[in-house]
Amino acid sequence: MNLNEQPEAAGSSDIAAPGRTDISEAPYPSPVLSWCIVAALFVAYIFSFIDRMLIGLLVEPIKKDLLLTDTQVSLLQGFAFALFYTIAGIPLGRWIDRAPRMRLVALGIAVWSGMTVLCGTVTNFFQFFAARMGVGVGEAVLSPAAYSVISDSFPKNRLGLAMGIYGLGSAIGAGLAFMIGAVVIAAVANAEAITVPVLGVIKSWQVAFLIAGLPGVFIACVFLLLPEPVRRVTPGEEHLTGQVPMSAVIQYLKQNKVLFWCIFLAVGMINLSVLGSISWLPVMMVRSFGMGLADAGWLSGSLLIIGGLIGMVGGGALMDRIGGGTAESRLKFCAWMTVIGIFGAAAFPLLDNKILMSVAFVLFFTAAAVAVGAAPSIIQQLVPNRMRATISAAYVFVINIIGLGMGPTLTAVIGDNFFPFESGIRYAIAIVAPFGYIAGAILLFIAARNIRTHKN
Structure with missing residues (x-):
């Protein structure tokens, strides 16, 4: 699709929409400011995942107090988020493409943090589901805005690391x-219930949600103080004003459907493996290795951080240097790393030695971290600036519908129906984890082959 042939959006004018300053040749922000923005987004993303993943460590006490099955808990872990994306993800992406992104991030943080606090007050499944759906606003707002902001703050050869x-x-x-949950569990190990001002008597697992949600108020305020980066126009769209029509975005995706669908689905399948595994990782350690819940939380958290550091930071820096940091070279690197990760995916759930299991899990998670970390930078390199947040929202929608919406529940359903014994969850993980990686690797190789036919 040639953007020069697209009509202006209805109601557009020569004045950019509020919050927009489109400049194609403007210098990038100073390195100090650029990295401060990344640091703030990094912290926000950390708390987004703390609020989202905390439930994974608290499965057993939640099941006991609310009388839930593994499958019901899996719906709280994933489907509640996926449902929110279905309703609001794409409209939010359109909003991000035209509005001040930093303010929207602040609003998103405030909403998801408040909903996390509400998770600490629920008394039944339906209340919990509604609150968890509200927490989903974090992913729906934060990542599309972050991808757009970071791509406007760094040149192509540094985008992978950022x-x-x-x-x-x-x-x-x-x-x-998992670590915060472990600390809370250890601190209140001997207390069935705790008295909290205003809320009264609540269960110990509910305290963890209260602690996790409260810092979001302060993080949101930081984004109200940060400057809005200049939106850099992709060559060929300099003359356009206002927002690109949705019909133009759809046409662009249609003309590049093999490339983008392969990228979206590949990361979605990798996420299916990862979220279908880590959502149940502490539970697997408790049920299969006889570990205490706090110890399982510490070990799970440590393995995730180690694998993430190696894959996202090391992999991102390496991809900036291989093949000149082109989108094609990034896709090939991700594909081969996913192939390597298949071995860890197949091994870690079945190993009986904790050390060997930990090594295999780090290999598994490092491979995922490479692909999940690189895919957004590939999309930002390919997509015109004025479509980035909308297409990023579509990307986030697809990967979370598949990964978050299906991963935890697919693992739980396989475990409940085919391995209905205490350690059965490990065998369910051993099926889901390699399956998603095999599909993801194939799709990444197809995307790399089709990238040369990409049309602007």
Whole structure:
């Protein structure tokens, strides 16, 4: 699609929409400011994942107090988020493409943090589901805005590292979620219930949600103080004003459907493996190795952080140097790393030695971290600036519908129906984890082959 042939959006004018300053040749922000923006987004992403993944460590006490099955808990872990994306993800992406992104990020943080606090007050499944759906606003707002902001702050040959560091927030956030939960569990190990001002008597697992949600108020305020980066116009769209019509975005995706669908689905299948595994990782350690819940939280969190550091930061920096940091070279690198990760995916759930299991899991998660960290930078390299947040929202929608919406539940359903014994969850993980990686690797290789036919 040639953007020069697209009509202006209805109601557009020569004045950019509020919050927009489109400049094609403007210098990038100073390195100090650029990295401060990445640091703030990194911290926000950490807390997004803390609030999202905390439930993974608290499965057993939640099931006991609310009388839930593994499948019901899996719906709280994933489907509640996926449902929100279905309703609001794409409209939010359109909003991000035209509005001040920093303010929208602040609003998103405030909403998801408040909903996390509400998770600490629920008394039944339906209340919990509604609150968890509200927490989903974090992913729906934060990542499309972050991808757009970071791509306007760094040149192409440094974009992989910047995106990798931002993406590392997911691994550290998930790891810290398990660690924070472990600390809370250890602190209240002998208390069935705790008295909290205003709320009264609540269960110990509910305290963890209250602690996780409260810092979001302060993080949101930071984004109200940060400057809005200049939106850099992709060559060929300099004359356009206002927002690109949705019909133009759809036409662009249609003309590049093989490329983008392969990228979206590849990361979605990798996410299916990862989220279908880590959502149940502490539970697997408790049920299969006889570990205490706090110890399982510490080990799970440590493995996630180690794998994320190696894959997202190391992989991002390496991809900036291989093949000149082109989108094609990044896709090939991700594909081969996913192939390597298949071996870890197949091994870690079945190993009986904790050390060997930990090594295999780090290999498994490192491979995922490479692909999940690189995919956004590839999309930003390919997509015209004025479509980036909308297409990023579509990307986030697809990967979370597949990964978050299906991963935890697919693992739980396989475990409940085919391995209905205490350690059965490990065998369910051993099926889901390699399956998603095999599909993801194939799709990444297809995307790399089709990238030369990409049309602007």
